[in-house]
Amino acid sequence: MQRIINDPFNCVEDMLEGFLKTHSDIVVKTDNPRTIKYKNAPVPGKVGVVTGGGSGHKPAFIGYCGKNMVDAVAVGEIFASPTAKAFLDAMKEADSGNGVACLYGNYAGDNMNVKMATTFAEEEGITVKTVVANDDVASAPKEEKEKRRGVAGEILMWKVGGAKAAKGGNLDEVIAAAQKAIDNTRSVGIGLTSCTIPAVGHSNFKIEPGTMEVGIGHHGEPGISVSALKTADEMAQEMLDIILPDYPFVDGDEVVALVSGLGATPIMELYILYNKVEEILAAKGIKVYRSYVGNYFTSLEMMGATLTLMKVDEELKELVDEEVDTVGMKQFK
């Protein structure tokens, strides 16, 4: 394990300390060491936006905390849900009296802990409504969409929900916008190498050299097929063949496209993949309204990439265009 760490059991604490030191212009700590917040949260008059999840996915989740995006984040161990208490404290830190939108990913631990936190928050007089991201097409068939995991599409959900809140939307309007964003979003990943949780010391899954795993999850959850390693162009085609029919995305549609590396893939290669993605979309009459390419949602040192498409209408375009100032995404108006 060639890693830059101290005690493998203390990585999240060490990382959080460094993160808070580096980004004190955007985020600050709270009384709960596993809850961080936007330095101006709660923002008076604004619906609070909260998320949370396991560590190891940087810049997700804490990297999307900041102006016009997420107000407070619950931080879990590596690849493990934050506690209900961390979610509850995030809700409290984000609430300005206008309610809280908790926008998170569909994983058993997160579902359980958000549910508990919501109950506790309500007892304290905070109104919480939730949207559960389930954009990973490969994680369950369309008929069982409620079983699908949330992956990089969560970023677009936070972007849209955060923008709606920033523009003065009430809680129901923020929830509706975030729900619409994730309903319009589909993702799929391809894994080329595995990754190792420092405290475990060895990988829990394996991808043989010369092969690739299509549909792999953000924690190495099994994909839908293992095949010989293909070219970037073939990967782009295979990913789009999975995503496009699922929504469906059709001729005349406009989309936001997001290609994220899984951690260790050179950034150059993400652009090589995106180059073909946009070419295929253009040939089908699907226009890319805006694209994001980079390490937006990673899985430690996995090699591979995810492709996410969100169909956009005028409302979603306006929200996606909103200025944001976070660690993981900075966007000028």
Added chain:
Amino acid sequence: MQRIINDPFNCVEDMLEGFLKTHSDIVVKTDNPRTIKYKNAPVPGKVGVVTGGGSGHKPAFIGYCGKNMVDAVAVGEIFASPTAKAFLDAMKEADSGNGVACLYGNYAGDNMNVKMATTFAEEEGITVKTVVANDDVASAPKEEKEKRRGVAGEILMWKVGGAKAAKGGNLDEVIAAAQKAIDNTRSVGIGLTSCTIPAVGHSNFKIEPGTMEVGIGHHGEPGISVSALKTADEMAQEMLDIILPDYPFVDGDEVVALVSGLGATPIMELYILYNKVEEILAAKGIKVYRSYVGNYFTSLEMMGATLTLMKVDEELKELVDEEVDTVGMKQFK
């Protein structure tokens, strides 16, 4: 080689196509396929800022092209200098009649090609002055500073030079600011794994598991020591023990700190490293004025990190604070 590529000999072209598609709001192509420019270049009345270098270091070099930073970039093959023609065309694209500052790194190929390009540019009536980055402390002893390579400190040189140009500095003032930035800057890297150029297909150097190479260059150039893998805290100490006495940085100084991953190291670990760096600096009375932590200057899929410190005074602080909108660095005023 678990990679997302097509023809290994065509990676740079494929990447550039994807890059230009993704970031058409910031950069555009030119008549030379190996020269890209800021969409608003040449900026009327402003000194042009140019750089260039080999590919595989993303977001360097093209990722720093944009508002208030670099106006045009010459693009080389992976780990190889751009041609003199590419540098010349970048100079032409950047020049608004106020001269061009070419700010680049100290490598044999770049030195030769920039020199030729400068001669050709002068023949066409464009005034070009240069600053050569040599921030890598490990690459030569202090007495032979002119032999040292440029590494991640180049980013701070571009940031400062670009800001001076944006604020209306004339060519001599831009050159002086960029020279001051790099003179005040020291870097060192630690490598944990090697990397592979796709067209070569195997690594040209090796770092044994369980070891680390201190002082390694951005292309795997040999470092100053190989030792057993240490903890993050020990690495931070070792890096600072090399950097601090070289300038020197002393009690009462203020610095900009930049920790960059080399490509495949999980971002979490960069924060773990930075956490200790800031702690050691604080104990020595050295204040971090601003810090950058992330994948700012990579070497394909190498694991490891570089640490860069720039001593700042009021002039440099004002320039570092200038707003920038590039792919690799976005900073609100």
